[in-house]
Amino acid sequence: MIQFYAPEIAETLRLPESDSAHAVRVLRMKAGDPLQVIDGRGNVYQCRLTEAHSKRAAVEIISCVPRPLPWGQQIVVAVAPTKHLDRMEWMVEKLTEIGVNRIIPMLCARSERKEIKTERLEKIAVSAMKQSLKAVLPVIDEMTPIQKIIGDFEGYTKAVAYCDDIVERKDFTSLYRPGGDTIILIGPEGDFSPAEIEATLQSGFTAVTLGENRLRTETAALYAVSACHIIDQINHINI
Numbered sequence: 001m002i003q004f005y006a007p008e009i010a011e012t013l014r015l016p017e018s019d020s021a022h023a024v025r026v027l028r029m030k031a032g033d034p035l036q037v038i039d040g041r042g043n044v045y046q047c048r049l050t051e052a053h054s055k056r057a058a059v060e061i062i063s064c065v066p067r068p069l070p071w072g073q074q075i076v077v078a079v080a081p082t083k084h085l086d087r088m089e090w091m092v093e094k095l096t097e098i099g100v101n102r103i104i105p106m107l108c109a110r111s112e113r114k115e116i117k118t119e120r121l122e123k124i125a126v127s128a129m130k131q132s133l134k135a136v137l138p139v140i141d142e143m144t145p146i147q148k149i150i151g152d153f154e155g156y157t158k159a160v161a162y163c164d165d166i167v168e169r170k171d172f173t174s175l176y177r178p179g180g181d182t183i184i185l186i187g188p189e190g191d192f193s194p195a196e197i198e199a200t201l202q203s204g205f206t207a208v209t210l211g212e213n214r215l216r217t218e219t220a221a222l223y224a225v226s227a228c229h230i231i232d233q234i235n236h237i238n239i
Contacts, residue, residue, distance in 0.1 A: 002027070003130040004037045005137075009045055013059055020057035023049070035059065040129065040137035042068045067135040069099065074156070074181040075228055077221050078104040078149050080188035083112035091218035092121045092140070096128035100225050102139040108146050110190035116143050146185070146196055150203040153183045158205040160185040161220055162197055172208040173227050178235035184208070184224045186217055 004019040006012070015023060015037070023029045031052050037045040037059065044067045051058035077100055081088045088105075095103060103125075105116050121140050129137050150158075157177050161184060162169060176182060185192075185200065192200075201207065210223050 002036070003044075003133065003135075004035055005040060005126050005130055006037050007040050009037050009039055009047075009059070010043075010061070010064075013050075013061065015057045015059065017055050021054050023057055024052050024054040029057075034062075038067075038130070038135040040126070040135070042066055042136045044135050069101070069134070069136050071099065071179075071229070071232060073179050074101045074183075075099070075225060076102040076104065076153070076156070076181075076183040077186065077225060078106040078144070078146075078183060079186040079217060079221050080106045080108045080111045081113040081116050081143070082217050083189065085113070085116075087216070087218050088113075088116070089121065089124050091221055092124050093128045094218075094222055095225055096125045096134075096138055097132045098222065098225050099134075099229060100138050102141070104141040104149060105143045106146050106149060106185065107143050108188050109193040109196060111188045112190070114143075118142055146192075147199065149183075149185070150200050150205065153181075156181045156183045158183055158200075158203075159208045159224075160192070160197065160200045160205045161187070161210055161224065162207045163187075163191045163214060167197060167201065167207045169207045169209045172210055172224060173231060175206055175208055176228055176231055178232050182228060184221075186220045186224070189217060 004015055006015050029049055031049055033049045035047050037047050044065045046062045047059040050060050118140050157180050210220050
C-alpha cells in the first residue's frame, strides 16, 4: 500500500508538492480516488482525493486511525557522521525501517565530518517511514557536540560503544533493559578520544562492546538498534 506524507494534513487538507506530483503525475490518480495519508506523528488518515492537482492536491478526510510505534520506550542513537555521506544516508534509511525514535548527528574531536544537512536526512527518513508502513517519523537533530549530549538523558540506559579495551567494556546486550529508554553513542571512524570516553563515563555512560568484530560506524548503529528490538521481542515472548 502506498502512503502519502503530509505533516499538516488535518489543517490544510492538501498534500505537499512532491506527494501531489507522485499521486497525480506518476500514479494518475483522479478526483474521487481513495488514498492513505500519514502525518509522521502516529496518525493514519483514510482520504479521498477532491482536487487532482500535481502541485497542490486536495483531499477529504474520511477517517483517522492512530498507528503508534509498536514499542513504548525511547531508542536514541547519537552517531558521528561518516566521511562519506552516502553511508550516513543509508544508515538513516535502515534505522528508520528497523525502528528508532531519534537520531543525533554527533560532533566529536576526531569527527571526519563537521557539518551535515539534516534536511536531506529527513527526506530519506520520510521515504523509509512510508516504505516500512510506519506513521511516526524519527526525530533527526542538528549536529550536536558530544559534550551537550552526555549531559542529558536522565533515566536512560546510557551506553557508549568504544573500540579499544583501555577501559573495561560490557556487552551491550547484557546492559540493555527490555522496554527501557536507551541511548547509545557511536563514535567516528577514528573512535572517541580518551578525554571523551572519560567524560562519558563520568556522566553515567557504560562503555560497551558490540561483539567480537570491529564494525563500521553505520553498521554499529544498526546492530545496536536491532539488538534492542530482538531483546524486546524475546522478553515479550517469555512473559
